[in-house]
Amino acid sequence: MGLWIQISSGSGKPIYVQVAEQISEAIAKGELASGDKLPAVRKLAAELVINPNTAARAYSRLEQAGLVTTKTGSGTYVSDPKLRRSDAADINILTERMDTIITRGLNLGLEGQDLTAIFKGRLAKFVNKKAERRKND
């Protein structure tokens, strides 16, 4: 699994955030499905050539976001979407981020309908991948 995660040292983004974000994206796209086991912290660290503490930190960030659960002595698994925590605060943050994107889009001179089309197109990339994966399973 380490192979598709790209570390860019020298970016402003801490490495644990880079790892966590790429795993979140894989979960959102369904490349990692609920119940899938993530590699052990040490294996991930060795494959990505990063400090094991950094790898552990990435996992605890995902755990805090409710995306994965760690079973003691067994490993870290992608959690069931139904059990993922999504409270009002999380949704608030999401809305705020969308606002930023909408602002940028409008400032580029795009119309509301252009933005909707882009959003739909991007969303399809995630949702279709998920459906595809379900078909293959």
Next chain:
Amino acid sequence: MTETVLETEGLTKYYGSTLAVDHLVLKIPQGCICGFVGRNGAGKTTAIKLMLGLLRPTAGSSRLLGCDSAALTPAIRQRIGYVTEGHRLFRWMSIAELEKFQRSFFPKQWDHKFFADMIEYFNLPKKRKIKHLSIGERAQVSLALALAPNPELLIMDDPTLGLDAAIRRQFLEGMIELIMREGRTVLFSSHILGDVERVSDRIVVIDKGVLRANCSLEEFRTAVKKVILSFADSPPDDVDIEGLLHCRRSEKELELILVGPADEHIAQWAQSNGAQKYRIVKMNLEDQFIEYTAPPNHRRLFQWEEK
């Protein structure tokens, strides 16, 4: 509590009248990879040599694995690995001879298979003499020699200097491999901040012989910030914000380098000082290091001016 594997107290070294290391007080806990950074001539190599007892301090002391550096016993030395700057190895020996030689210092724990596997992986002929190896190949031999005795504490002085990206990565892999074993600690100096960021969880910064930081990498990453504030008119003359390191001003902007203050504190300061807007810029480790070790009122080498 985690054990301290490396400790210095007021460690000081003068070369004649030149102060190379200035009252260094350092504690490195077991189990970390510690990136040791500082500009050229900051005193990293001298500090490392003092720690290993290869130089006599002018004042102060240091301890490795609980033993005074000036009196390291053979038993303690066997638990410590050291990679010299430039990978200086005996030139007249072959790789196999060098292994035999090195092995005699670590009779109990030398892992011959591990060494042989590494040399094979690097595709190096064991009978070749060191003097016929390229710098990269010599570095690979030196890495294998450093890891084979499974040292509890591995100290490497700028091990990746002048090496290509692939061999540099092998050194990083080697460090990660070692640290995964129980109770291992690595201290390595480097100028490649991207490498330091990738494998370290701790950072020590020295500048002109003086310790400037000794903390977790994450703490350093969060502490050093750049803030750009814009004002309707000229910015305030007095910038009295907590943790101010550098302040650069232009007609309507202030660029501040800060160490420590929380984002909320910056927001408050910006508001109470009449900034129209402000941005906290996420710096990479290299930029943070350059700013952190820059002298006060530091300016760019080339200042671009609008004509």
